[in-house]
Amino acid sequence: MQVSSSDRFSDFMSESKLSVYRPADATANGEENASRPIPLDEEILIRKAFQSSPEEGCELLFRRYHRPLCSHALRFVYSPEVAEDIVSDVFCRFWKNSSFDSVSTSFCHYLFRSVRHAAYSHLRAEFRQLDSLESSKLPEGSAGLRPDHITQYEETFNRVKELVAQLPPQCRQVFLLSRFEGMRYKEIAAEMGLSVKTVDTHLAKAMSLMRQGMRDYLILSTGLMAMLMGNG
Amino acid sequence: MKAAITKKLILDNFTGKTTPLQRKQIDGWLQSKANEELYFKWLEEWETRNPEYQPDSDPLIQGYLDYIHSTPRHAAEATPEAAGSSFRAPLNRSGAIAATIAAIILLSGIWLYGESVLYKTYRTAGSETKTFVLNDGSKVTLAEHSTLKVPRWGFVTPNREVALDGRADFRVSHTRDGRKFVVKTEKNFEVVVLGTEFSVLSRRREAEVVLNRGKVLVNYQEGNAARQLVMKPGELVSFDQHNQAVLKSAPKSPGFSAQGEKRFVFEKTPLSEVALMLRDTYGADVRIDSPNLARRQLMGSFQAEDLDELLSTISDLLNIEAVREENVIRFSEKRSQFVPSKP
Numbered sequence: 307m308q309v310s311s312s313d314r315f316s317d318f319m320s321e322s323k324l325s326v327y328r329p330a331d332a333t334a335n336g337e338e339n340a341s342r343p344i345p346l347d348e349e350i351l352i353r354k355a356f357q358s359s360p361e362e363g364c365e366l367l368f369r370r371y372h373r374p375l376c377s378h379a380l381r382f383v384y385s386p387e388v389a390e391d392i393v394s395d396v397f398c399r400f401w402k403n404s405s406f407d408s409v410s411t412s413f414c415h416y417l418f419r420s421v422r423h424a425a426y427s428h429l430r431a432e433f434r435q436l437d438s439l440e441s442s443k444l445p446e447g448s449a450g451l452r453p454d455h456i457t458q459y460e461e462t463f464n465r466v467k468e469l470v471a472q473l474p475p476q477c478r479q480v481f482l483l484s485r486f487e488g489m490r491y492k493e494i495a496a497e498m499g500l501s502v503k504t505v506d507t508h509l510a511k512a513m514s515l516m517r518q519g520m521r522d523y524l525i526l527s528t529g530l531m532a533m534l535m536g537n538g
Numbered sequence: 539m540k541a542a543i544t545k546k547l548i549l550d551n552f553t554g555k556t557t558p559l560q561r562k563q564i565d566g567w568l569q570s571k572a573n574e575e576l577y578f579k580w581l582e583e584w585e586t587r588n589p590e591y592q593p594d595s596d597p598l599i600q601g602y603l604d605y606i607h608s609t610p611r612h613a614a615e616a617t618p619e620a621a622g623s624s625f626r627a628p629l630n631r632s633g634a635i636a637a638t639i640a641a642i643i644l645l646s647g648i649w650l651y652g653e654s655v656l657y658k659t660y661r662t663a664g665s666e667t668k669t670f671v672l673n674d675g676s677k678v679t680l681a682e683h684s685t686l687k688v689p690r691w692g693f694v695t696p697n698r699e700v701a702l703d704g705r706a707d708f709r710v711s712h713t714r715d716g717r718k719f720v721v722k723t724e725k726n727f728e729v730v731v732l733g734t735e736f737s738v739l740s741r742r743r744e745a746e747v748v749l750n751r752g753k754v755l756v757n758y759q760e761g762n763a764a765r766q767l768v769m770k771p772g773e774l775v776s777f778d779q780h781n782q783a784v785l786k787s788a789p790k791s792p793g794f795s796a797q798g799e800k801r802f803v804f805e806k807t808p809l810s811e812v813a814l815m816l817r818d819t820y821g822a823d824v825r826i827d828s829p830n831l832a833r834r835q836l837m838g839s840f841q842a843e844d845l846d847e848l849l850s851t852i853s854d855l856l857n858i859e860a861v862r863e864e865n866v867i868r869f870s871e872k873r874s875q876f877v878p879s880k881p
Contacts, residue, residue, distance in 0.1 A: 360611075361603070361606050361607070364602070364606055365599065365602070365603060365606075368595070368598075368599055368602050369595070369599060371582070372593070372595040372598065372599075373586070373589065373592060373593060373595050374582050374585035374586045374589065375585075376591060376592075376593045376595075377585045377589040377590045377591045377592065377593075378581070378585050378590075380590050380591040381590050386591055386593065389591065389593075390593055390598070394598070394601075394602070397602055398602075398605055398609070401605070401606050401609065401611055402609055402611050402612060403611070403612055404611045404612060404613055407613075411571075411574075411575060411578075412575055412578070412579070414578055414579060414582050415574065415575055415578040415579075418578050418581055418582060419578070455561075455565045455568075456564075456565065456568050456574070456577065457551060457556075457561040457564050457565050457568075460551050460552055460554065460561075461554075461561065464553070464554030467554070468554070489712075490712075493712070493806070493835075496808070496833045496834060496835055497806065497834070497835045497837065499830070499831075499834050499856065499857075499858075
């Protein structure tokens, strides 16, 4: 009954070897509607789905928007893990709070807005946390502040990108391996042939440069400066 | 006068190519709800066309559905528009939060659904094979007529455990907290992954483990005794009917002589393993100057026509010397040009 021919077996095994790799699965990622422009009406179907079954509606939304949302969040936080977390969280709350019943904009609008708020807050919380002196001055709950203008989000993530690009090369690589690849110091050290201590130094330097570059930016762009001055 | 706001301008704004004045104009344009809708529609389009990152969403959908089915929802309030609170912890804690969420989901799910909630089952029929990525980023290719059970919505146990019946090929990703990846089988053996890439076959009449890369530990039961063995790359362990393990070297891969495009993929492959590979495929005598060097890792995918091209790429990638004389390849450190500066 269960005769797997040995030829087939070795075929399978050899497919998996590390040495030669045919990029066969490059096309395997189903991307049905990746490149065609989407009329806003597209959401009509999703709205219909919500009328009969919120579960189905949510699933459709997830299938439709999860990818671009993750990509968007990543621009702010520079970590795939965190970006996915943020997006999952938005979707979970979307269900839990039955937000779909109260959304007055398109779902696309709502989801993107939620994700960028969350990503922005994360970014702020992160840079704030790193600077204890500064954070002691910040009023409670200030993490909830958001930019006044929509375009400030674009400014923010483009600023992040710029800052990363401006890091010294080795420093940047350490930063990217740590954030993007989620590698540990030890792994980065091995990868780049550096000592763990040097990796640590690079990372600290990267974070400090990023922090400097972002701090003024985030604070100014949210009008926090005024609050700081008021408090201080 | 009013500036014309075109789609191109908005797209330029996404890529950061606008001036402050233009941004101000866009903000003015955005005062209209309809324009705001348009803006987000274009944003979505732009993200879809120029992704900075493409997650593998498919495996996550099931997780989301499980969440939906196990979480009661509140009636909609006048929702404070979108998220504003700092619900997210700083970077290094986000993993813990995800785990907590997953744990809560699982705990609430168990009561309602039992095993089907805890595990997602991947199945292949007939001659079909399936490749998918697990939540932790590990890649699995499931061979024909096989079943793999994976905890839904992330791995919450101390080890990442999956259960296999049949044949599968694993490329395991490291987690930040260094949790082990364990493949359990019904054949009284399990594979604990210390490294990266391997294949497991476990069927009623045959069972085999082949390790391509990294290091795995095989726990098995022989008679009444629990046994253990550590495999090195290129080794194959097969189990006979009495679950006695036989260790031998795996059938050679068609390797570099294979037809078609010669693409080499390294994913955090230490130089020591590359050396083994070079020895196996080219019969070369490979010498690495220092243990430090042997631990350096290669990452990336590239093409190379022959051994020399491959060596020169390796040398470029790692910024080391790679010298070949006939059958002897020697890797050595370049004299360092980079001296890290103190901050």
